[in-house]
Amino acid sequence: MTEASRRLRVFLDANVLFAALWNGAGLPRRLIGRTDVFEILTCDMAVEEARRNLAAKKPEAVAELAMVCATLVVTGTVVQGVAIPLNDKDKPIFYSAKACRADVLLTGDKGFRDVAAAEAGRGLLVLTPREFYERYVRPPESQVR
Numbered sequence: 043m044t045e046a047s048r049r050l051r052v053f054l055d056a057n058v059l060f061a062a063l064w065n066g067a068g069l070p071r072r073l074i075g076r077t078d079v080f081e082i083l084t085c086d087m088a089v090e091e092a093r094r095n096l097a098a099k100k101p102e103a104v105a106e107l108a109m110v111c112a113t114l115v116v117t118g119t120v121v122q123g124v125a126i127p128l129n130d131k132d133k134p135i136f137y138s139a140k141a142c143r144a145d146v147l148l149t150g151d152k153g154f155r156d157v158a159a160a161e162a163g164r165g166l167l168v169l170t171p172r173e174f175y176e177r178y179v180r181p182p183e184s185q186v187r
Contacts, residue, residue: 050178053139054084054114055149056091058171062110063096063103070171073148073179077113080178084111085138087119117142127156140166148174 054074062070074082089111096103123137132153139147146167147154154168169177 049079049081050146051081051083051142051144052146052148052174053135053142053144054082054088055135055147055151055154056084056088056095057150058148059084059088059092059107059110060095061150061171063092063107064100069175070148073171073174074110074114076179081115082113083115083117083139083142083144085117085119085135085142087134087138089116115142128153146174146178 052073058070058074061068062074065071073080076082089107093104093107096107117138119134120137120141121134123133123140126133126136128136132151135149136147136154136157144166146169148169148171150170157168
């Protein structure tokens with residue numbers, strides 16, 4: 043497969059997984075359902091965090107999380123890497139996204155903003171689900187009628 047033909051690799055933070063199951067009609071859920079267009083990845087730590095939060099706040103969604111994760115690429119968690127301006131809880135998400143060569147790290151966590159600026163031009167975009175939708179999914183205005 044050539045570089046030009048490969049699918050965009052999108053890595054999900056735990057809060058995006060949680061949001062996708064919290065609101066089945068919301069933007070995060072619609073985005074993670076696009077495995078036909080994007081290669082959707084996450085790590086086992088993000089899955090576990092989403093599972094814990096769903097168990098506490100919406101237990102009926104825990105089984106559905108397992109079904110959703112079966113459609114994703116779930117990697118191991120990378121816990122060490124270069125020094126970055128993130129709290130210790132978020133560093134493994136960033137390291138894991140970099141290790142699996144993700145093109146985009148999708149997160150709702152505002153703590154990743156400094157990392158997004160530092161990573162600009164280095165191969166990993168840090169975007170919110172809305173920013174990702176606007177950039178990669180939403181049809182150009184010329185196609186909207």
